[in-house]
Amino acid sequence: MTSDSRSQPTHDCEDTMPDIIGVIGGGQLARMMIPPAVALGLDLQVLAETDESSARLAAVRVGDYRDADTVSSFADTVDVVTFDHEHVPQPILRNLMARGVAVHPHPEALLYAQDKILMRQKLSKLGLPVPEWARVSSPEQLADFLSAHGGRGVLKTARGGYDGKGVRMVTDAAEASDWFAALAEDGNGGELLVEERVDFRRELAQLIARRPSGESATWAVVETVQKNGVCAEVLAPAPGSEGRLAETAAEIATRVADGLGVTGVLAVEMFETTDERILINELAMRPHNSGHWTIEGSVTSQFEQHLRAVSDLPLGATDLRSPYTVMINVLGGPSAGTMEDLYPEVLGQYPSAKVHSYGKQPRPGRKVGHVTVTGDTLDETAYLARAAASLFDR
Numbered sequence: 018m019t020s021d022s023r024s025q026p027t028h029d030c031e032d033t034m035p036d037i038i039g040v041i042g043g044g045q046l047a048r049m050m051i052p053p054a055v056a057l058g059l060d061l062q063v064l065a066e067t068d069e070s071s072a073r074l075a076a077v078r079v080g081d082y083r084d085a086d087t088v089s090s091f092a093d094t095v096d097v098v099t100f101d102h103e104h105v106p107q108p109i110l111r112n113l114m115a116r117g118v119a120v121h122p123h124p125e126a127l128l129y130a131q132d133k134i135l136m137r138q139k140l141s142k143l144g145l146p147v148p149e150w151a152r153v154s155s156p157e158q159l160a161d162f163l164s165a166h167g168g169r170g171v172l173k174t175a176r177g178g179y180d181g182k183g184v185r186m187v188t189d190a191a192e193a194s195d196w197f198a199a200l201a202e203d204g205n206g207g208e209l210l211v212e213e214r215v216d217f218r219r220e221l222a223q224l225i226a227r228r229p230s231g232e233s234a235t236w237a238v239v240e241t242v243q244k245n246g247v248c249a250e251v252l253a254p255a256p257g258s259e260g261r262l263a264e265t266a267a268e269i270a271t272r273v274a275d276g277l278g279v280t281g282v283l284a285v286e287m288f289e290t291t292d293e294r295i296l297i298n299e300l301a302m303r304p305h306n307s308g309h310w311t312i313e314g315s316v317t318s319q320f321e322q323h324l325r326a327v328s329d330l331p332l333g334a335t336d337l338r339s340p341y342t343v344m345i346n347v348l349g350g351p352s353a354g355t356m357e358d359l360y361p362e363v364l365g366q367y368p369s370a371k372v373h374s375y376g377k378q379p380r381p382g383r384k385v386g387h388v389t390v391t392g393d394t395l396d397e398t399a400y401l402a403r404a405a406a407s408l409f410d411r
Contacts, residue, residue, distance in 0.1 A: 035096035035119075035328050037062055041082050042101025043070030045375035045384065046304045046320075049312070051075050053321035059328070063101075064091045071375045072101070085109050092118045099281060099327045100303050103130045104177070121229070121280040121327035122302045129277055130302045133210045134175045143276040145269060146296050148288075149213040156190035156197055159211055163190065166213045172196070173210045184246065186214065215296060217288035221255055222307035223266040226282045226322040226332055227274045234322070234332045236315055238266040241286070241307050244348065247382065250403075251344040253310045254337070256395060265295050273300065282323040284308060306346070306384070311335075313371050313389045314342030339391035341398045345406035347386040350379030356386050356409055363388075363408045370405035385409075 038054060040047045043065025051074060054061035064087070065076035077094075080087035082105050089112065092098050097119045110124035129136040137150050149166065153159045163170050172193050174183035187193055193209070200207040220241045227233040237254035254263070270285045284305030286298045308319035317325075317333025325332055350356055356374045363372060367390075374386040388406040392398030 034058075034330070036060055037095040037097075038324060038327065039064065039091060039095030039098045040072070040075075040101055041088065041091070041098065041105055042066070043072040043076050044101045045071045045377075047072035047075065047101040048375060049304070049309070049373070050320045050324060053318060053324055057321070057324060057330075059324060061324075062091075062095055064088070071377060073376070083109075085112065089113065089116075092116075097121060097327050099323070100127075103127055103302060107131070122283075123278060123280065126277045126279045127302055130300050132175050133173055133299075134208060136300055137210060137212075139277065140273070140297055143272065145272060145276075146294060148215050148296050148298075151211050152208045153211050154197075154200065154208045156194065159187070159193060159197075159209075160190040162211050163188065169214045171212045171214055173212070175208060175210055182246075187211075215288050216291045217296075218291050219255075219289050220298070221258075221266060221287040221289055221295070222251070222305070223270040223285045223287065224282060224305065224308045224311075224319055225267075225270040225274050225285070226319070226326045227279050228326045228332060229280050229329045232332055233271060233274055234317075234335050235267045235270060236308065236311060236319070236335045237337060238263050239307055239310065245382065247346070247348060247384070248306045249346055249348065250399075251307050251310050252395065252399065253314055253342040253344070262289070262295070269295060269297065273297070281326045282308065282319050309373070309387050310342045310344040310389055312373070313391055314338055314344075339398075340393050341395045342389060342391045343395070343399045343402040344387055344389045345402045346384055347388065347406055347409045349381045349383060350377075350385040350409055351411060352379070355379065359409055363405055366408070367401055367405035369401060372405070 037060045040063045043063050047063050048071040061075045062077045063072045063075045064078050078091050088109050092113050099121050113120050129139050134152055140147050151162050169188050172185045172187045221238055222241050223238045225235045238258050239251050239253040240255035241248050242250040273285055274283050282304050284301040288296045288298055304319045304323050311318040316336045371389045377385045379385055388402055390398050390402040
């Protein structure tokens with residue numbers, strides 16, 4: 018069985034190999050691009066935020082991704098620009114495109130991962146399934162929406178939110194008075210996004226990679242388990258997802274990728290509702306936490322696939338290597354020392370576990386690494402992964 022799902026290129030394309038891939042952002046996603054870049058013979062260079070960034074091994078420059086001159090001078094030294102995060106300002110990216118720099122994903126697509134209101138507008142226009150939503154700029158507008166949706170809703174800032182930040186569950190407009198006050202003080206006519214509170218059975222994520230010439234490939238749809246608004250576990254494939262659910266998730270992701278013109282890896286986070294619907298929650302246009310399992314669990318990892326896609330190289334197979342793969346995030350890490358200090362004990366007790374450190378100092382709630390286990394049964398695989406990861410949390 019394969020989870021690989023492909024569409025044919027829209028035009029003939031001569032496969033050429035870029036020499037240098039430039040990644041803006043020095044977090045763990047850039048860090049995990051380093052091994053596949055080496056294997057592919059690519060020179061991966063990173064514009065990092067600090068000298069201590071996770072991807073410091075490949076950092077050739079340290080600077081502010083919000084500074085046009087910094088980004089421009091970095092882009093002049095590489096063949097393709099891609100990202101560890103979606104926060105580079107649009108004017109900077111559009112300037113790069115105007116100068117002929119290859120940027121993937123394109124600013125026109127990335128815009129919909131940067132602004133949740135624009136994302137909801139675009140997905141709705143494409144006829145894709147999303148929760149009921151509205152733009153609100155005042156407590157009165159929020160109160161009207163809540164009244165029409167059972168007195169509860171999910172309020173989000175349009176930009177900058179991640180891992181539960183910039184998201185509030187609200188039952189009264191007064192609970193967002195500080196956000197509306199901040200909008201008024203800003204004076205730019207900003208708006209917030211409010212959505213219906215979806216009754217969901219579980220959260221899913223569907224990853225797809227798409228290259229500029231149009232070829233795309235999907236992985237197995239996965240179940241994600243959240244803890245305090247942060248992804249804690251990923252089960253691949255999502256239990257009971259064979260057949261219609263898997264087909265629906267892959268179709269939705271393909272329609273998003275094609276409709277937005279995404280290049281590189283796209284993560285489509287979804288709700289499986291109690292009334293059997295699949296609704297799009299969030300988008301990420303880069304490798305994503307829900308895809309870390311692919312390093313050990315898939316023939317081609319999301320990190321290798323992202324490099325292939327942004328280089329417009331043929332995509333790799335996405336077949337499962339084992340019936341099940343479970344990935345557990347290490348959130349916070351040990352109270353004393355580093356993850357690496359505990360490696361001898363963890364690796365000795367759980368030799369089937371694959372441990373990934375992000376080179377970060379432990380801090381409550383911070384993603385400092387992850388543990389992955391593959392196996393033939395979900396229960397045993399999940400038990401081993403959870404047990405191994407738990408040794409880092411003490």
